[in-house]
Amino acid sequence: MTTTNTTPLGLIDADGLLTDDERVLRDTVADFAARELTPNIAGWYSDGTLPVAGLAPKLGDLGVLGMHLEGYGCTGATATEYGLACMEIEAVDSGLRSLVSVQGSLAMFAIHHWGSEEQKEHYLPGMAAGTTVGCFGLTEPDAGSDPANMRTRAVRDGDDWILTGTKMWITNAPVADVAVIWARTDEGYAGFIVDTATEGVSTPEITRKLSLRASVTGEIVLDNCRVPDARRLPHVSSLRGPLTCLNEARYGIIFGALGSARDALATTLDYVSTRQVFGSPLSSFQLTQAKLADMAVELDKSFLLALQLGRLKDAGTLAPHQVSVGKLNSTRIALEITRECRTLLGASGVTLEYSPLRHANNLESVLTYEGTAEMHQLTIGQALTGQQAFRNRS
Numbered sequence: 001m002t003t004t005n006t007t008p009l010g011l012i013d014a015d016g017l018l019t020d021d022e023r024v025l026r027d028t029v030a031d032f033a034a035r036e037l038t039p040n041i042a043g044w045y046s047d048g049t050l051p052v053a054g055l056a057p058k059l060g061d062l063g064v065l066g067m068h069l070e071g072y073g074c075t076g077a078t079a080t081e082y083g084l085a086c087m088e089i090e091a092v093d094s095g096l097r098s099l100v101s102v103q104g105s106l107a108m109f110a111i112h113h114w115g116s117e118e119q120k121e122h123y124l125p126g127m128a129a130g131t132t133v134g135c136f137g138l139t140e141p142d143a144g145s146d147p148a149n150m151r152t153r154a155v156r157d158g159d160d161w162i163l164t165g166t167k168m169w170i171t172n173a174p175v176a177d178v179a180v181i182w183a184r185t186d187e188g189y190a191g192f193i194v195d196t197a198t199e200g201v202s203t204p205e206i207t208r209k210l211s212l213r214a215s216v217t218g219e220i221v222l223d224n225c226r227v228p229d230a231r232r233l234p235h236v237s238s239l240r241g242p243l244t245c246l247n248e249a250r251y252g253i254i255f256g257a258l259g260s261a262r263d264a265l266a267t268t269l270d271y272v273s274t275r276q277v278f279g280s281p282l283s284s285f286q287l288t289q290a291k292l293a294d295m296a297v298e299l300d301k302s303f304l305l306a307l308q309l310g311r312l313k314d315a316g317t318l319a320p321h322q323v324s325v326g327k328l329n330s331t332r333i334a335l336e337i338t339r340e341c342r343t344l345l346g347a348s349g350v351t352l353e354y355s356p357l358r359h360a361n362n363l364e365s366v367l368t369y370e371g372t373a374e375m376h377q378l379t380i381g382q383a384l385t386g387q388q389a390f391r392n393r394s
Contacts, residue, residue, distance in 0.1 A: 008265050008296040014303055018084075025081045029088040032062050037092040042352040044214040048207065050095060052133055052175045052216055059100060060130025064089070066104035069112045072124035079318075080310035083255035091259035094362035095215030097252065102171045103127060105248035107134030110180045110191055114233040114241050119193060123178060135176040137167035137194075137220045138242045144169075145375050147182070147239055152222065154183035154190055161185075161232065163192065163200075163225040169369070173218035174205040180233075181220065182242045191233035191241050200225035211365040247323050250370045251313060254306045254326035257366055261299050261334035264356040268292070268341040271354065282344070291344060295337045302333045321383035324376035332373065335363040 009015075015023060036058060044050050059065050063075040068082040077085075090097035108127050111119055126132035143149040152165025163183055173179065179201075181192045196203055205218045233241065269292065272282040282288050309326045312318040341356035342349040349357055367373055375390075382388050 008262060008269075008299050009303060011296055012300045012304070014300070014307075017304075017307060018080075022078075022081055022084055025077065026084040026088060029062065029064065029085045030091075032058075033088050033092050037089070037096060041093045041096070041214060042358075045093065045095075045358055046213075046352055048209065048213045050099065050214050050216050052099060052172065055096075055099070056103070056130030056133050058130070059103075060128060064100055064104070065130055066108040066112070066124065066128050069104070069108060069124075069128075072112070072120050073128035074108075074112075074124065075128075078310075079251070079313035080307065083252065083306060083310045086252040086256035087259035087262070089259065090256035091263040093214050093358070094256070094260060094366050095212045097256040097259070098171050098212065098215050101249045101252045101256070102136055103130075103134055105252055106136035106245050107178070107180050109248045110136065110233065110241070110245045111193065113244065114191060114236045115193070116234050118230070119233070123193065127178075132177045133172055133175055135170050135172040135179045135220070136242075136245065137170055137173070137179050137181040138246075139167060139169050141166065141168045145372055147242060150182065150184060150189075152181065152183040154185045154192065154227075156185070156229075157226070159229050161190075161192065161227045161229060163194070163222040163227055165222050167220040167222075169206070170203075170218055170220050171212075171215055173203040173216075173220050175216050176203065179203075179220055180245075181222065185237075188237045189239055189241065190237060192227050193231045193233070194222075194225065194227055196220075198225055198227070211361045213361075246370055247320055250323050250327045251309070251318075253366060253370060254309060254323070254330045257330040257334040257363060258299065258302055258306060260359040260363060260366075261295075261302075261337040264338040264341040264359050265292070265295055265299060267355050268344050271345055271348070288344060291340055295340055298333050299337060302330055305329060319383075321379050324371070324379040327371065328373055328376040328380065331363060331367045335360060335367055338363060 064085050066074040067077040068079055070076045086097050089100055108124060111123050127134050138147055140150050154161045154163050176196050179194045179196055181194050183190055200223045202221045203218045272288055275282040306326055309322055338356045338360035345354055348354055378389050
């Protein structure tokens with residue numbers, strides 16, 4: 001008996017769950033990715049760089065920078081549409097989705113959600129167009145999962161603030177025009193929009209990475225940097241500010257990580273159908289098909305979860321612990337799938353000619369950034385038990 005080949009998501013007719021508008025947007029982003037991104041990604045990854053200045057305006061023209069925000073040049077797409085766009089971009093590479101996420105869900109969202117009207121009008125149109133590149137300074141060398149322990153300080157000096165501290169592992173920092181910086185103050189915590197050309201600001205690049213190589217990563221060093229009070233985000237004075245932004249970025253990862261898994265599985269399906277072993281295609285062996293079936297089922301279940309969370313976000317009812325459910329699941333499943341795909345490619349799988357191991361290397365970072373797997377487990381555990389276990393109790 002012969003059957004017609006189908007795609008992994010085709011097993012459950014995933015397209016039938018999407019609206020016409022969602023399919024059109026997804027296909028538009030996929031076409032752009034195939035044309036502008038896929039032909040170059042192996043070279044960017046190998047070189048350990050990304051031409052952000054050239055790519056950002058193209059992504060702006062595509063409408064994906066801050067696409068889920070309203071006004072100020074943003075397209076006002078739905079949360080589900082934004083998730084599908086993240087999936088198509090991360091199907092090429094996690095570093096590219098990180099560029100989009102940091103620009104839109106962190107830097108732009110912070111200004112859109114917590115900024116003044118003047119700040120929004122000044123910064124957001126250029127960021128939506130990709131002519132202004134932003135970054136988000138929260139993580140520090142000794143304050144990753146525990147942002148309350150940040151050491152960056154902002155001290156009031158007349159109509160200005162003096163910022164001192166160091167941020168680490170900041171996507172886009174070395175090429176950013178503006179940075180949203182979070183700092184401790186005498187009153188709590190505050191966010192500041194800092195032009196990176198300001199005296200006292202430096203953004204050295206972090207190199208020799210084994211993961212997210214097609215992404216520009218750096219530090220932000222603030223040495224008595226003077227920032228006017230007009231650049232302080234006026235509508236937040238607590239950690240609620242950065243944590244709200246992080247939930248926006250985590251949401252995009254829920255869909256995005258599955259793009260990496262989907263591409264790895266599609267690549268592997270193509271490979272095993274032509275690779276001859278003992279006179280037959282590798283795809284004809286039972287153990288191969290068992291692996292492919294298991295991976296496809298896990299991808300399909302994860303997509304259904306992501307889509308449900310997208311519907312909840314569009315309805316305005318998505319809770320932080322639900323974001324943790326999605327981020328924890330998508331990153332773990334995607335990492336397992338990409339690693340398994342590499343095994344089916346054998347020695348070919350360790351080259352840049354094929355995507356699975358590149359995706360797996362990237363997902364090692366995606367698993368831990370925007371909240372480690374352990375932090376999301378504790379968030380889910382708190383929702384289940386009502387008990388907060390983030391800090392050891394003595």
